[in-house]
Amino acid sequence: MIAIxxxxxxxxxxxxxxxxxxxxxxxxxxxxxxxxxxxxxxIPGVGAFDSAMKKIAPLKEDLTDIVKSGKPYMGICLGMQxxxxxSEEGKTQGLGIIPGKVVRLPEKVLVPQIGWNExxxxxxxxxxxxxxxGDFFYFVHSYYCMPKDEPVICATVEYGTEVTAIVAxxxxxxxxxxxxxxxxxxxxxxENFAGSVKC
Numbered sequence: 001m002i003a004i005x006x007x008x009x010x011x012x013x014x015x016x017x018x019x020x021x022x023x024x025x026x027x028x029x030x031x032x033x034x035x036x037x038x039x040x041x042x043i044p045g046v047g048a049f050d051s052a053m054k055k056i057a058p059l060k061e062d063l064t065d066i067v068k069s070g071k072p073y074m075g076i077c078l079g080m081q082x083x084x085x086x087s088e089e090g091k092t093q094g095l096g097i098i099p100g101k102v103v104r105l106p107e108k109v110l111v112p113q114i115g116w117n118e119x120x121x122x123x124x125x126x127x128x129x130x131x132x133x134g135d136f137f138y139f140v141h142s143y144y145c146m147p148k149d150e151p152v153i154c155a156t157v158e159y160g161t162e163v164t165a166i167v168a169x170x171x172x173x174x175x176x177x178x179x180x181x182x183x184x185x186x187x188x189x190x191e192n193f194a195g196s197v198k199c
Contacts, residue, residue, distance in 0.1 A: 003029040003038030007055040010044030018180040024194035032062045040197035045078025050090030072196045073172045080174030099148035109160035112142040117157040125168045137177040
């Protein structure tokens with residue numbers, strides 16, 4: 001079972017429905033027990049970094065334990081950003097699972113970025129099976145992630161600067177875009193993630 005964490009800030013049901021479309025067993029959970037019973041975990045998110053971390057804080061240890069256990073773990077949009085150490089959007093510390101920080105998009109572009117953008121693949125992983133250079137995905141964000149270690153970056157997009165679109169390291173991955181709103185290619189990424197979950 002893939003647990004989708006409900007902490008009050010995410011497109012929960014659209015993500016759950018997207019997983020079900022690709023044949024995955026997904027369940028919305030709200031507590032440590034739900035996370036403990038999961039074979040894989042997804043942290044969605046729409047909103048502000050500090051607000052998200054305040055709500056996630058009681059589960060920080062559980063989420064860290066899941067990462068250490070080797071269970072597949074995916075952060076989507078704000079859920080990706082909270083994987084990092086800190087954000088310019090607020091003062092609260094992130095989960096610190098991926099070293100680095102979250103910064104605001106450049107002033108020279110329209111913020112937030114809302115719409116489709118073309119993927120540039122930097123590193124192939126199982127998550128990108130069937131995904132090609134130039135495929136388009138749907139973004140809604142004002143901030144983006146800057147990993148300390150460049151090898152974790154799997155794909156970027158261009159939006160006034162090179163924006164990290166996908167990170168992956170061991171069992172952890174993050175997507176800055178919304179796969180549940182990105183058509184067949186977005187569903188394929190969710191299917192690839194589901195394929196890594198040992199139920």
